[in-house]
Amino acid sequence: ADEAATAHAAERAFTTVSALADILLLARDRPFALLAGGTISAGEKRMLSDAGMAPESIDALIAIVTDAALVVQVDRQLRITTAAEAWLRSSVGDRWSTLVRGFRDSLPRGVRTERGGWSPAASWPLAHPWDAAWPERSSALLQRARLLGLLTDDDGETAWATALRNGGDIDASALTALLPAEVDRIFLQNDLSAISPGPLAPALDVRLRTLATRESAAQASTYRFTPESIAHALVLGETEQTILEFLESLSLTGIPQPLRYLVTQTAQRHGLVRVSVEPGTGRTRIDSSDQHLIEAMSVDQGLRALALTREGASLSTRVGRDTVYWALTDARYPATLVDEAGTAITGERHPAPPAPAPTTPDYGPLLQALRSHEGPDADAAWLDRELDAAVRARAVLRVSVGMPDGSTRDLVLEATGLGGGRLRGRDRAADVERTLPVSSIRAATIIEQ
Structure with missing residues (x-):
């Protein structure tokens, strides 16, 4: 991809990471309801759309955090995991790396390579030509790759995606070099609002959003303090002292008197x-x-x-x-x-469940059950089924017959009947009808139907 397309892809990756943080924070306060098919309900999508997310991208965003094990389905609800709590407080580069790792590890085998990367994106729609559902699935995978900044709008490849496609390690340095610098200070206003002059560091942003409601999301974000938002922070374990100390350390302009009064008054009322x-x-x-x-x-x-x-x-x-x-x-x-x-x-309304541990299918019990039912007549039963299927299909068989002298003779028969422990068929070489005891047949292979 050229320089302009790469910069645009980096901006989109930054927007995706921010949108996913918003989704996780919403799910932390109130888990999303799931439909029977495992997708979130229309009401939840409407809520996310009202929060500023593009409706056509919501399913892809949910799939990205699911692949990264940041959310898990519990009792028809989509809830964040303990890994998501740590992810929310990570830097943008670490956040992006976690998402890309989950995306790469969840790719289907048809587009994965032996080196741990993936095949060129242009070949993805053709990976499974006989699967009717694959075009839709490959389109969804390409959409996720674009949202993560791995592909540009015209499906060109970004510089940081090339190493990943070749099986290399995840390195977010090239991406973060194109992103705006994070800030760790804000302006507190007399009207109970706060303005961040740039993207606020994730750990600070997460804690600030437990104290205030974010009104606008951009490189310069705006937050609003209300009695309800301060009370919410007190419910989560904050105190008047911890709130004021945090705001003192964060503010470039000190704490305005109206905000200090709001915190004190709400803290005094809390616990009545x-x-x-x-x-x-x-x-x-x-x-x-x-x-x-x-x-x-x-x-x-x-x-x-x-x-x-x-x-x-x-x-x-x-x-x-x-x-x-x-x-x-x-x-x-x-x-x-x-x-x-x-x-x-302190009470937790929706405690985060641990991320599900990856499991490897254990086929031992199945193999043991199959072997326990394998008796001495298993081969004979299998041969009977093969011969019966050949007779029904009027197939031509190559049959190995054990002779009385201990030798084995191969015959090519057109199977015509099976009954009384005998196989009937026409010998094509001799042009005669033969009847063979099934007990004398050592093997049978269909060569023509």
């Missing part, structure tokens, strides 16, 4: 509602120093499914503690989980 388990009964108990909140929850129609009952100054329910906690959090009550000693604990 405590959710615990009664030691004696095992029921879930809701306590608060603000009785107005207790009264509001007891009559809240959105919490009717919890069947809350009043017990003095508290509320009680048979529903599990974690379910109650997340229901209150979704209803925007300042809830927190506490243990038996009254210590606040």
Whole structure:
């Protein structure tokens, strides 16, 4: 590919990596619902489209993170893995390398080479000419290669893709040299917004997005702090002190007074509602120093499914503690989980499952079962089936017959019948009808049908 096409491919790879980070962050907060065929539902695609992703690329993006083992299917849901948590905090080069490694390792054998690379992309549509589903699959593979910056718009090959095609190691240095430099500082504004003057370092971006909502995604991104976003960070284990320390280290302009006030006020309110388990009964108990909140929850129609009952100054329910906690959090009550000693604990709504370990098919039990059913008459049974099939097809057989003197004679017969332990057929060489005992036949091979 020429220089301009290569630069455009690098830009597209950067956009793809950023879009995949957005997908993983969304799936971390709320796993995607899957259809019976394993694809995400139309509602999930609409949500991703509203988040700024091209609808025609969503399936390809999901396939890329699936091949890289960053997401896994669990109970008809698409959830991120523990590997995705580390990936989100990696540099752009490391992120891209992980995605390309997963793409390369998942390529089908028809386009893989013995050296660990792949055949030229132009040959992919012809790799399986007799497979009716292959044109669609090869087109999807080429789309993923373009999204990862391995191919240009006209399917030219980028410089960093050539070494990979030849089976070389993954090296992102040529790609990252064409990308904008990352920044580690932002501007905090009095209107509770934040502006990043360039692509924010991934680890900083991930943590900042637990405190604020990103309003625009570009080389200069904009974030917005709200009471809900700060409360969300407190639910995930942040405190007033950790939030302010992080913002101090990140800001080029200090922390504006309105933002400091928002963090302090939200942190003071957080934890007013405590959710615990009664030691004696095992029921879930809701306590608060603000009785107005207790009264509001007891009559809240959105919490009717919890069947809350009043017990003095508290509320009680048979529903599990974690379910109650997340229901209150979704209803925007300042809830927190506490243990038996009254210590606040951090709850994870959708804990990431570990990435599935690669498995190699074990055919040992199958082979053992087959051999256990192989009796002394297995060869005879197989010969009977072969002869019966030849008779049905009126095939010409080359038959090896054991003679009484111990010798073996080959005959060419046109099989005409099988019954009573005997094979009937016309001997083409002698032009006579012969009847042979099946027990005397050592081997039979079909030579013409």
